[in-house]
Amino acid sequence: MKDGRSDMSQGFSSARLARIMPFLQHQYVDTGVLPGAQVLVWRRGETVLDAVTGLRDRVRETPMEQDTIHRIYSMTKPMTTVAALMLLEVGVIALDDPVARFIPAFANLKVHAGGGPGHFVTQEPGRAMTVLDLMRHTSGFTYGFLFRTGIDAEYRRLRIAEPDMEGGLPAMMDHLAALPLEFSPGNAFNYSVSTDVLGHVVEIASGQKLSAFFHQRLLGPLGMRDTDFFVTEDKRARLATCYWSKDDRLALWDDGVKTMRYGAPPKLESGGGGLAGTAADYLRFARMLLNRGELDGVRYLSPKTVQLMTMNHLPGNAEIADLMPASDLFNETGYRGVGFGLGVAVMQNLSHAALPGSIGEYTWGGLAGTFFFVDPKEEMIVIVMTQVIDNQVRRMRLRRDLRTLIYSAMEESFG
Numbered sequence: 222m223k224d225g226r227s228d229m230s231q232g233f234s235s236a237r238l239a240r241i242m243p244f245l246q247h248q249y250v251d252t253g254v255l256p257g258a259q260v261l262v263w264r265r266g267e268t269v270l271d272a273v274t275g276l277r278d279r280v281r282e283t284p285m286e287q288d289t290i291h292r293i294y295s296m297t298k299p300m301t302t303v304a305a306l307m308l309l310e311v312g313v314i315a316l317d318d319p320v321a322r323f324i325p326a327f328a329n330l331k332v333h334a335g336g337g338p339g340h341f342v343t344q345e346p347g348r349a350m351t352v353l354d355l356m357r358h359t360s361g362f363t364y365g366f367l368f369r370t371g372i373d374a375e376y377r378r379l380r381i382a383e384p385d386m387e388g389g390l391p392a393m394m395d396h397l398a399a400l401p402l403e404f405s406p407g408n409a410f411n412y413s414v415s416t417d418v419l420g421h422v423v424e425i426a427s428g429q430k431l432s433a434f435f436h437q438r439l440l441g442p443l444g445m446r447d448t449d450f451f452v453t454e455d456k457r458a459r460l461a462t463c464y465w466s467k468d469d470r471l472a473l474w475d476d477g478v479k480t481m482r483y484g485a486p487p488k489l490e491s492g493g494g495g496l497a498g499t500a501a502d503y504l505r506f507a508r509m510l511l512n513r514g515e516l517d518g519v520r521y522l523s524p525k526t527v528q529l530m531t532m533n534h535l536p537g538n539a540e541i542a543d544l545m546p547a548s549d550l551f552n553e554t555g556y557r558g559v560g561f562g563l564g565v566a567v568m569q570n571l572s573h574a575a576l577p578g579s580i581g582e583y584t585w586g587g588l589a590g591t592f593f594f595v596d597p598k599e600e601m602i603v604i605v606m607t608q609v610i611d612n613q614v615r616r617m618r619l620r621r622d623l624r625t626l627i628y629s630a631m632e633e634s635f636g
Contacts, residue, residue: 231264232599232633238262241626242272248622250275253471254615255590256464257285258607261500262627263508265600265635271500277461277608278476290447290460291606292475292483293503294494294587295553298416300506301492302356302564304423304434306526313426316353316563320360320418323425326398332361333401337371338378347405354406355419356563357534359544361402362413367551375400382414384450384487384495390421390431393489403546407536410544410561412552420492431490442519443505448498450490452483460497463589465610474589474610494588500604503593507602510583511595531583531597533560533567540569553586555617576621577628579636592620598636603627 230238241260249255257275261268273285308314321328327350331343346361354360363369365376379396380386386393397418403411420431427434432450440448452460457477464471475482483497505516510531514522522530535544542548542557554566558573565583568574579598586592590607605623 230269231267232635233262233264233269233630234632237626237630237632238270240630241270241623242274244622244626246274249619253469254466254611255607255609255619256462256471258605259285259287259289259291259500260623261504261602261604261606263504263602263604268504279462279464279471280476285461286459287501288447288459288499289606290452290456290497290499291591291608292461292463292497292587292589293448293591293606294496294589295416296503296585296587296591296593297492297494297496299510299564299585300435300439300496301416301420301423301431302530303506303510303522304431304439304492305352305356305419305426306522306530306563307438308423308426310523310526314352314422316351316356318352319349320352320355320422321349323422324394324398324418326394330361330398331401332405333370333372333403338375341371341401343401346402348407350402350406352419352422353534353563355415355422357561358410358412358415359407359535360413360415360418361404361406361408361411362397362415362418363403363411364413364551367412369547369550370403372400372403376414382417382489382491382493384482384489384491386489389489390417390424393417394421409546410535410541410552411546411550414493416493416564417489417491420490423492431492432486439506439521442521443502443509443516445498445502445505448496448502450483450495450497451486452477452497454484457484461606461608463608463610466612466615471609500606503604504602507593507595507604511597511600511602530563531565531567531581531595532562533569534562535560538569540573541566551613553592554584555613555620576624578624586616586620590616590619594624596636599631600635 262270335342509516513524558570582596584594
């Protein structure tokens with residue numbers, strides 16, 4: 222039929238879904254913004270779209286494929302948060318626990334009050350940092366790549382959270398304990414190494430390395446066979462090359478051969494951004510969340526814990542934009558109308574976001590352009606994979622365009 226309703230799958234118009242990949246090819250791949258991309262849409266028990274376009278390596282001219290392995294970077298954060306929530310369910314961790322309970326050196330953290338590297342002036346925090354602060358990025362930590370303050374300059378100098386950081390997570394904790402916080406815990410939202418610290422809390426509370434906990438409790442049981450902190454040699458050919466946008470052209474970041482950053486187990490296992498994996502693997506994780514903590518007869522979290530994870534936890538039920546120290550600071554949402562739960566951003570107000578969607582959908586993304594969102598009302602999961610480290614404006618435009626195209630393909634809404 223001409224109206225696009227002749228071929229429907231789980232409430233989607235197949236004709237409208239068919240617009241998505243040509244749009245990506247024309248607007249993003251042909252123009253050189255992206256080398257290639259994968260879009261996976263899952264709804265009500267069925268994959269309704271799993272398509273690829275472009276290349277995973279431009280020099281070798283290898284095509285993007287469904288089983289391509291991508292650096293998911295900060296899409297690791299929801300998984301680390303789930304690991305911590307699994308420990309919460311057995312009483313080992315509580316949201317209001319002081320982080321110093323697990324990392325004693327944090328008992329003496331101070332807050333920046335002036336000065337710069339080598340001569341910071343500090344003051345006492347208004348209260349102790351909690352596990353909740355780590356999960357919702359209100360800890361007072363920062364990221365080195367923000368290039369905003371003398372504190373993040375020290376993060377860069379010390380290579381905090383870098384996979385090749387000598388001494389790994391324990392050494393990182395020692396460095397953080399010696400540096401001031403950007404603000405008193407709970408006073409602002411600042412995207413940061415909080416989830417790396419949370420990963421170390423998981424290690425202390427469980428008595429296992431983070432990778433061991435992941436494999437035993439999440440990756441193994443979920444069947445996420447291609448997801449890990451490094452890529453084994455037998456899978457290396459499937460690893461996409463990662464680029465970064467330099468003067469509006471794609472420059473090499475990591476080709477998986479000459480600059481192989483995922484070729485061996487890292488010195489620091491980053492719970493905030495260390496994993497690489499496939500869209501199919503991440504779908505398993507997202508389906509577990511959508512199914513309220515259970516998948517294929519195995520329960521990972523209780524429904525109530527998933528509900529707790531996916532509600533807004535920012536003070537005063539605020540939006541991320543209301544609590545950021547500066548309006549132009551980096552985060553993986555980029556829109557108004559969005560709050561933050563435990564490890565995921567949560568849609569609060571569609572008119573503020575000016576985007577189609579559902580109240581209560583939750584999401585996060587990764588530095589190389591990957592992102593996912595789960596819409597419980599529409600029983601839908603969307604996963605997008607690409608490998609370009611780009612400016613926030615272009616990354617948010619890609620996410621805006623794909624969200625609009627996907628929701629516009631709906632013929633039936635269940636929300």
